[in-house]
Amino acid sequence: MLDIKKIRNNEEHYIERLKARGVEKETLNKLIEYDQIRRTSLKELEDLRNKRNSQSASVQDLKKQAAHEEAEKMIAETKKSKDRISQLEKEIREVEADFFNIAANIPNVAHESVPIGESEEDNTVLHQKGTPTEFKFTPLPHYEVGINLDILDFERGTKVSGPRFVYSKGLGARLERAVYNFMLDINTKEHGYTEIIPPFLVNKKSMFGTGQFPKFKEDVFAIEDEDLVLIPTSEVPLTNYYADEIIPLEKIPTYFTALSPCFRSEAGSAGRDTRGLIRMHQFHKVEMVKYALPENSFDELEKMRENAEHLLELLELPFQTITLSTGDMGFSASKTYDLEVWFPSQNTYREISSCSNCLDFQARRANIRYRNDAGEVNYIHTLNGSGLAIGRTVAAILENYQQEDGSVKVPTVLVPYMDNLEFIN
Secondary structure (H helix, E strand, O other): OOOHHHHHHOHHHHHHHHHOOOOOHHHHHHHHHHHHHHHHHHHHHHHHHHHHHHHHHHHHHHHHOOOHHHHHHHHHHHHHHHHHHHHHHHHHHHHHHHHHHHHOOOOOOOOOOOOOOOOHHHOEEEEEEOOOOOOOOOOOOHHHHHHHOOOEEHHHHHHHOOOOOOEEOOHHHHHHHHHHHHHHHHHHHOOOOEEOOOOOEEOHHHHHHHOOOOOOHHHOOEOOOOOOEEOOOOHHHHHHHHOOEEEOHHHOOEEEEEEEEEEOOOOOOOOOOOOOOOOOOEEEEEEEEEEEOHHHHHHHHHHHHHHHHHHHHHHOOOEEEEEOOOOOOOOOOOEEEEEEEEEOOOOEEEEEEEEEEOOOHHHHHHOEEEEOOOOOEEEOEEEEEEEEEHHHHHHHHHHHOEOOOOOEEOOHHHHHHHOOOOEEO
8 A cells, every 4th residue: 555645745646656546536536535535534523532531621620619600501512512523523533434445445655767658568678598409309288298298187177177177187286395395495595585384374464464455355155154365476475474463673685485376266367377387276386475664665576577587497398487567467557577487388488477566555455564673664565576477487397308209308407306307208
C-alpha cells in the first residue's frame, strides 16, 4: 500500500507515475478527497471529545455548587456533543472503508528506471546468456519427451485431479528432486539464504499483506468455511514471517529461501499452455525473499537477479533477462526482472523466474518495520524472486538436453544429485 502522506504532498507526481500503472486521475483524486474528509472529521472528533470531557467535569462542579439549573443546561450540551461524536464515529468508519477500498487496489509506483508501456511488448532485454540450443533433428516439446520416457503422466493426472495436473514418476520424480535440492544448496551455501519450510496454508490477512488480496482472489484455491487459502507462492508465508513486527537492525538484511508447492487456479489463462508443465494448477518452486534497508534495496534486487541467473548458468540453459514494463509488472512490484529460458520446440524464451523489489508497499500492508540507529521506526523494503520454478526448469532440461535417440542428458551439475546417472533413457 502506498504512503498517503507522500501522495497528499506530491499529488501531481503520483498522478503521473500511477497513470503508467493504469490508475486513473479520478481514482487518486477520490482517494485524496476521502483522506481529507477523514482527517477533518478526526480533528472535529478530537475537539468534541475534549469538549465533552470538559463539559462532564463542569457538570460535576455545578452539582457540587448546587447550581442545578446550570448543571441541567450543561448536561443538555454534553448530550449534543455525545450525539455528534456518535455520528462522527459512524461517518469516519464509512469514509475509512471507502478510502481503504480504493487504496487497497492501487498498485505500487514503478521505479524511474522501469520502461513505460502497456504490455509485455514493451519489456526491454537486459542481456542474453548462452546460445539457443541447436539440433540435427527436430526437437520434441518437453511433454512428448517426458511421455515417451514414461517419466511424465498427464493422462492419469487429468483422470485423478483434472486438467493441468501431472504425475512425475521414476526418473522424472528423481530429476525434479535433484533440481530443487541443487537450487536449495546453491542458495544456502553460496548465496547466504536461510532455508525455511513454511506453512502451505495461509490466512487472508497474509494474502492481503503481499498484495494477492483483494485484487486477485479468483486466482487462488480457498478452503471452504475457513480463513485459509493454499499458497500461490511461498512469497506469501516468507514475506509475512515478520508481519506486525519490528525487525532488529542487526537482522537486516534477511534472506529466506524455501521449496514449496504452489497452487494457482489460473482463472485468467484459459486456453494458454494447455499441454505440458508451463502452466499448472500445482507445481513446486524454490523462492527467494529478502528484507532490506530502503537505501540498499535496489542493490539487493541486482544481487537477487544474479542469484537466479547463476542457477541457469550452472544448469547451462540458454536464457535472457528482461526488465518488465509498467504494463506487465505485478501489482506489488516497483521494478521486476524476468528470466526467460530457451524452449527449442517453441523457438522462443519462456519465463522461469521473476525477481521484484516491492519497496515498502508490502511492508505497509503487512506492518513490517525496523528501528534505525536513531531509534526511529520505519517500514522495511521487501523483495521476492523465483529461484527457480521447478516444473519449468525440468521442462527446459527435457527440451534442451534431449538426444536424437529420445534420451535426455542430465546436466553436469545435477549428475551428483542423480546418483551419477548421466542419461535418462
